[in-house]
Amino acid sequence: MDFHIPLNRYLQKYRYKYAALYHAIHDEIVTGKLKKGIKLPSTRQLANNYEISRGIVNQVYEMLTAEGYLSSEVGKGTFIIYEGTQKELQPSHTYKIRISDWAQRLSKLKAHSDSVTSAYEKEKKYIHFKVGSPDLSDFPFKTWHRCLYAQIRETAAQSIHDMNHTEGYLPLRKSISHHLLKTRGIQSTPEEIIIVNGSMQAIALCSQLLINPEDKVIVENPCYKGIHQAIKAVGGISIPMNVEKDGIQLQINNWESKLVFLTPSRQYPTGVVLNLSKRQKILEWAQKNNALIIEDDYDSEFRFRGRPIEPLKVLDHQDRVIYIGTFSKTMKTELRIGYVVLPKQLVQLFHHSKQLYEPYATGILEQRALSSFINQGNYERHLRKMTRLYQSKHLMCLNMLKSKLSHLFMFNESDAGLHIYGKWLLSSEKYDILKQKCGEKGVYWTDSTNMDLSSHSHKQRTACFGFSHLSIEDIKIGINLIASIEETHHLFDHA
Secondary structure: OOOOOOHHHHHHHOOOHHHHHHHHHHHHHHOOOOOOOOEEOOHHHHHHHHOOOHHHHHHHHHHHHHOOOEEEEOOOEEEEOOOOOOOOOOOOOOOOOOOOHHHHHHHHOOOOOOOOOOHHHHHOOOEEEOOOOOOOOOOOHHHHHHHHHHHHHHHHOOOOHHHHOOOOOHHHHHHHHHHHHHHHOOOOOHHHEEEEOOHHHHHHHHHHHHOOOOOEEEEEEOOOHHHHHHHHHOOOEEEEEEEEOOEEOOOHHHOOOOEEEEOOOOOOOOOOOOOHHHHHHHHHHHHHOOOEEEEEOOOOOOEOOOOOOOOHHHHOOOOOEEEEEEOOOOOOOOOOOEEEEOOHHHHHHHHHHHHHHOOOOOOHHHHHHHHHHHHOOHHHHHHHHHHHHHHHHHHHHHHHHHHHHOOOEEEOOOOEOOEEEEEEOOOHHHHHHHHHHHHHOOEEEEEOHHHOOOOOOOOOOEEEEEOOOOOHHHHHHHHHHHHHHHHHHOOOOOO
8 A cells, every 4th residue: 555654753753652653644634645535554554564553553543533534434444534735834944045156146047938828829729920940841750750760679679878978979970070061061070079959058068168257258139048148147247249230240359258159140030141251350359369159050051042151160260169050940849959069179078068967868869860860861851842941931921021011120131041030110119019919819929129138228129020830821811910900009100
């Protein structure tokens, strides 16, 4: 019988065993831990289990029965008949747990969430232009499952030695090295690549390794909130530099820092591309000031026209760029596999830091399956197919946004990526009204206003319209609905 009471604790508190047993059972019933209807062990069984006399158990059962907590039936047993409060007994004293400075900084950071909480979410009748969700309607599930099941069969009868490799499955790192050379022009060795659980883990680990309290770190403004929070959690100070039409504003002579975070291929969230001249100047600054650059290449795989500018990692001849990539945007969001290409001097240190959190590799079956998926050419075919699909969605979404909402937003055009960024043209109050009214009708977008790190309180409202996961029809319906709601409430009148 599954029955437990914390008798030892009560034996220390009460002089007599009957009193300890009585209060132990009584308190478990009153607090709801032993629930109404539960059958208690027989007196003989309870006495044997807790090494006390059967007479004491009989005495306690009789006391609890007399007080209305238990009921005994001949031939059936003893049952609890009292409905407990399901509340813990309050401790005799309270105390505050001492936490580290890192934990205190972390507790002050607001968790970033863009979830939809209205009734529309429960009924699945909403349209959400959220950012970063791939279209899974054309995902090659059968091919992916074949790769995954093959690895399950292969490893079923043997231990997976790859789990000991914190840096990740070696064949996958070889596949990534080959893929980066072919598609991005990045020369790297598998030893310089470490697999991570999504790009955010790489950002957090880099922050812990490279930033001391009070260190100043250059970031783009606006920027991905995860970067700012990682810096703040380790005690660093983000120095925001505004993003211009050709990328981050350069005030290099005033950059009192040894680290800069950049999204040069497609700045997040604006979509702006950092031009070649600025890339070269930033690399010169890093060399002159013995600084490092963290390059987050989060979704530039999907390019619709034009030739991409080489990543900073390609132009880096001093080994000062840390390059971060992910498969979460190109495959499935739940596939938390990313990677980081490290300068040689950081490889061992990064490996040790990741090993602290993960002594054994995680998701090793998925890593093995992804390596097979890439090596068989399936990943490249998938990228080509999805690029064509996203191109049509991008064109439709951009044209409709400009046609229907250009009096409300100024949209940034881009040659790549999975969302469109817009700056609100009217008052903040009207933006909030439109957002609320659209939410009531079941249409949402990603509010990127808080990605602006400016100190002033009246930030310009901005929005990201992610289109990758939506059908062409949903894109049309969603944008038309926003336009009709705006027209109904006359937001543009007297703007």
